[in-house]
Amino acid sequence: MTEKKRIKNLSLMERIYIPEIAKGMWLTLKTMFKPSVTLQYPEVKFEPTGSYRGRPVLVKDQNEVERCVACGLCARVCPALAIEVQASETELEKERYPQKFEINMLRCIFCGLCEEVCPEEAIVMSKDYELVFSNRDDAIFGKDKLLVPVENLKERLDFLRKFKG
Ligand code: SF4
Ligand code: SF4
Numbered sequence: 001m002t003e004k005k006r007i008k009n010l011s012l013m014e015r016i017y018i019p020e021i022a023k024g025m026w027l028t029l030k031t032m033f034k035p036s037v038t039l040q041y042p043e044v045k046f047e048p049t050g051s052y053r054g055r056p057v058l059v060k061d062q063n064e065v066e067r068c069v070a071c072g073l074c075a076r077v078c079p080a081l082a083i084e085v086q087a088s089e090t091e092l093e094k095e096r097y098p099q100k101f102e103i104n105m106l107r108c109i110f111c112g113l114c115e116e117v118c119p120e121e122a123i124v125m126s127k128d129y130e131l132v133f134s135n136r137d138d139a140i141f142g143k144d145k146l147l148v149p150v151e152n153l154k155e156r157l158d159f160l161r162k163f164k165g
Contacts, residue, residue, distance in 0.1 A: 046129070050159035053112050053125040055141075056103060057148040059157075066147055067122035070098040074114035074123050082107035083114060101146060105131055106139040115160070124156050 013019050039046055048054065059067045070087030088099035114123050126148060133139040150157070 048127045048129070050155035052127050052129075053110050054128040055105065055110065055126055055131060056108065056112075056114055056123055056146075057126045057128070057153070058101060058143065058146040059122050059124060059153055060147045060149050062150060065092065066097065066101075066143070067120045068098045068101065069094045069120055069122070070096045070101075071119065073117045073119065077113045077117045079111060079113065080104075080107040080109050098143070101143050103141050103146060104139060105133070105141055106136065121157060121160065124153055124160065126153065126156065 061067055068085075070085055072085050072087070075083040075085045082104045084100065084102045084104075085098050086100040087096045089095060090097045110125065112125050115125050118124075131139075
């Protein structure tokens with residue numbers, strides 16, 4: 001009954017659709033002459049800003065040591081159970097370090113919760129969005145793939161400081 005009423009209220013021009021079709025075609029024509037926003041990936045790469053949440057990585061400080069103190073908070077908060085941390089003692093000032101730190105990239109949903117809870121700014125979301133694996137084992141990233149020099153993460157760390165206040 002409601003459907004019938006709606007049709008009755010249409011004007012003649014609306015019922016023949018032609019003006020609406022012309023409007024649509026005019027919009028298409030205008031858009032055709034605007035600069036393209038489509039990137040020809042992979043020839044042209046997308047360059048994200050600091051607010052982008054790519055794969056999580058571990059921060060390696062200038063002294064070549066990971067910031068992580070193996071507190072395990074990130075593993076506990078991860079909704080996908082993607083993180084595994086094994087702590088061990090160290091002679092360094094921080095006392096504990098992650099002897100093993102792994103993230104299963106097949107599980108990770110890039111939510112950023114690990115980054116939010118980390119008390120040391122030791123795990124952050126990077127700009128890396130290119131993840132390709134040929135088998136399941138390759139998707140488990142250890143410290144060799146996770147550790148990234150702090151200089152390469154400056155933009156994200158600056159963004160976090162601004163965002164967290
Ligand atoms: S980004 Fe989210 S899903 Fe991925 S490791 Fe961190 S907490 Fe887990
Ligand atoms: S990355 Fe951060 S939250 Fe995770 S274990 Fe290390 S210090 Fe703790």
